[in-house]
Amino acid sequence: MTEQKSLMSRAMPGLLIAGSLAGVGVVMVGLLSVVPAVDDGSGPAPAAMDQPTTVQIENAGAFVLPPSVGPGGKAGLTPARLDAPPPLAAVPTVAPIPAVKTKAAKAKTRPTRIRIPKIKVNAPIGRVTVDIKGNLGTPSLSKPNLTGWYRFSPVPGEAGPSVINGHVSTRKGAAVFARLSELAKGDQIYVSRSDGKVTRFTVSGIEQVSKSSFPTNRVYGNTDDAQLRLITCGGVFNKGAHSYKDNIIVYATLSKKKG
Template identity: 80%
Template sequence: MTEQKPLLTRATPALLIAGSLGGVGAIMVGLLSLAPAVDDGSVRAPVVAQEQPSTLEFQNAGAFELPPSVGPGGKNVPLTPARLDAPPPLAAAPVVAPIPPVKTQAAKVKAKPLRIRIPKIKVNAPVGAVTVSKTGVLGTPPLSKPNLTGWYRHSPLPGELGPSVINGHVNTRKGAAVFKRLSELAKGDKIYVYRSDGKVTRFTVSGIEQVGKKTFPTARVYGNTANSQLRLITCGGIYNKSAHSYTDNIIVYATLSKKKG
């Protein structure tokens, strides 16, 4: 499941996390001051009470201070959250300039992401668009399409300046979904996003963390950046069967390192 609140890309105010789907999480973030709730399609309150401590909380029990930066991830390395005020992790590969948006009137149809490929975890999936409902809730891919990912269409187009956000389910009631293995990614891994304008963007993972939904790092995920970045988000932690929700979110941070087309 993925869970997050929508973002308005021209602002950097604080956002909140909300809502989740049965068995699958949806996360997207809204403006810091106007944080809309997120709902993956379940009929319940936007914020789910955490009935039991997550794995993360057990790991950090007794800790006086969280790490000052997002960890690199890796095999057999427990994922922990960085301090709330920590910045996004530094790029793991040389950064290339963002792709400038097309501003001519001739471009009547705006480009969009079509497919995402992550070789390490064998993801090769279509990308759909998700947006905010009239009630301020950000949608996620339908559970009937577990291999579909969702790009928040008001976040930057992958490859353009700023943090582009793509979410996906970790599982559905019928089994594994597209981002089931997202937590296996680590610093240096490659993510490819294919766009409708023929351009191909390659992002290199710079860090990964697992955070409690009540302490989602809004500024780190949705704040303005000086280059083109990508955020992949799904659910993690302990699954609450009665609430159909996970306690945590898995967040992957990546920076544009190559572009073609």
């Protein structure tokens, strides 16, 4: 777990979260200790603001954002305050899977497939990482059903927040996470691993946030238990920037493991 924290800490400055259409909807993630400057890839990063953005106001319905992430579903999707913690587990959690210790085992251990029964997702998982500019890679646009695991986040089931992203759409139509916004508290997500283990995560909350105020600490902050973050784009599509204005973020906690 110590090494995972170190990897996440080194990769945090300048990290960009993948967007969905044509790979240009990306989000700049700053240091955890400050309000991050976040950009969707269409221009200079805006300065941090004390008040919500226009998109946030439309989503939240008020200037005062909720102190916690909502459950999603019929309650709708809204952003929470930047300093709000990840949502509490919806069901009892189980202990994380111990991280492998040898370099050879670490190189081989990875997530291989994600299943989300409610929204009919059954997709392979590739690996994504950051480039020299801090851009987090996206799955290939030629493979709309492919998801991407950020390789410097924990393997799903290990302690900490494991991050998997996916496109909401491509020029040819809907992609793997097209229905991600339909998830709600209590829904189940299954992630299979290369070592034969299968992990079940239960959704604890879901939010839609403006890319100009991405909740860096809530998504990437270290946790003692095993958690999962699913990220895609959402909201209004900006044709000029070829990018969606918002991100959809699903938070889930480990509730069962086998293998």
